[in-house]
Amino acid sequence: MNRADDPTIGRLVADASRDISALVQSEIKLAKSELKFSVKAGGIGAGLLAVAAFFGLLIVVMLSISGAYFLTMTGLDPAWAFLIVAGVYVVLTILAIILGIVLLKKVRAPERTIATAKEIPAALKGRPS
Structure with missing residues (x-):
């Protein structure tokens, strides 16, 4: 191999910085796509939990009223x-x-x-x- 064919330090540094830049940009794109999916799933999950909490509150109210009326059956x-x-x-x-x-x-x-x-x-x- 000829010394003239060897890349210079400047060229190696430029190539390395270009490759690192491309890698960082790819990682950012990957993170954005993963976050977009996660945020959507998290939003739907949070919405469903809010609906479940609302129904749970209704259940507590209904059971409380039922319990009170059950106590009236004892003559109270x-x-x-x-x-x-x-x-x-x-x-x-x-x-x-x-x-x-x-x-x-x-x-x-x-x-x-x-x-x-x-x-x-x-x-x-x-x-x-």
Whole structure:
């Protein structure tokens, strides 16, 4: 092979940058197409979950009324029956609030990640942290 046929460093760098640019553009196109599909599927899924939540709310209302009327079959006045059902919901709400507060107090900052992220600038400069 002849030295004259060898590519120059400038040509190699130009070819490499062109190839990297093409690769990045292809990756961006691929990401866009994947995201478009994912967003569409996610939107439909979220819509279906909203419909299910609405029906779930209707079911809770209907079961609450049914439960209250069931209590009236025991001879209890309807006002007391509905008050008992409402009281059950108050107790469940209080329990959910207490449990939510307890779980929120367990949330901590990602300390190891923060410490590692602080080391990145020094590592990029080639210095130990």
